[in-house]
Amino acid sequence: MSTFVLQIPDLDEVGRDWNFAIRRDWLASALADTELTAGTKDGRFTVHAQRTGTDVLVQGHVEAEVVATCARCLRDVPINVDLALTALYSPEHMRPQDSEEIHVRLDEVNREYYGGSEVVLDPMVRELLLLDVPMKPLCSDACEGIAVPEHLRPPEEVFGGSVPDSRLAPLLKLKEALTKNEE
Ligand SMILES: [Zn+2]
Structure with a gap:
């Protein structure tokens, strides 16, 4: 209507x-x-x-x-x-x-x-x-995003270093395979 x-x-x-x-x-x-x-x-x-x-x-x-x-x-x-x-x-x-x-x-x-x-x-x-709506609306320019409480933050070694954690290796392999399939 x-x-x-x-x-x-x-x-x-x-x-x-x-x-x-x-x-x-x-x-x-x-x-x-x-x-x-x-x-x-x-x-x-x-x-x-x-x-x-x-x-x-x-x-x-x-x-x-x-x-x-x-x-x-x-x-x-x-x-x-x-x-x-x-x-x-x-x-x-x-x-x-x-x-x-x-x-x-x-x-x-x-x-x-x-x-x-x-x-x-x-x-x-x-x-x-x-x-009139911006692509990325912000509540304020100074918005710092969601504060992640200390106990929920991942340990430094998982995401901090450039060497991937060995536990993530299978996932990385899978990702590689998927990327190849797309090509
Ligand atoms: Zn905000």
């Missing part, structure tokens, strides 16, 4: 504004197959859309909170997304035959396509949420 839908007949050349709430349950399902989860509050998606012939120019602005996981210590990292995107939607039949998945760009007009008589903006909102 799509939530952010513009009906083409509602649009004209002057343009209209929409103000959608981005509910937490929408965030949760949109982010289900990502590393992110929904934040603690609803977000906002404001849209200005105008129609020229069969083309629809959409300017969308997303403000929402998503939660990432710190790459070092695995703690939650709240991320406030505040991004705008412009896209020109054309009818589906105008999509070029050889069009590939195009990466969304913030600094230019993105080409998108719509089917039927409505423009579905759910994918745009999702893209904007994902764009």
Whole structure:
């Protein structure tokens, strides 16, 4: 089910504004197959859309909170997304035959396509949420990661020296064999 839908007949050349709430349950399902989860509050998606012939120019602005996981210590990292995107939607039949998945760009007009008589903006909102999240989110630049308690640390001789422990020899052989198989 799509939530952010513009009906083409509602649009004209002057343009209209929409103000959608981005509910937490929408965030949760949109982010289900990502590393992110929904934040603690609803977000906002404001849209200005105008129609020229069969083309629809959409300017969308997303403000929402998503939660990432710190790459070092695995703690939650709240991320406030505040991004705008412009896209020109054309009818589906105008999509070029050889069009590939195009990466969304913030600094230019993105080409998108719509089917039927409505423009579905759910994918745009999702893209904007994902764009603002760093590849390796950190709870703070100074994060030192998970502190391993003294009694759980491996003894120096296992990982410390450059000479592999003899007990690891069978594993190293196995790894060698596997690597060869891949070649
Ligand atoms: Zn951290």
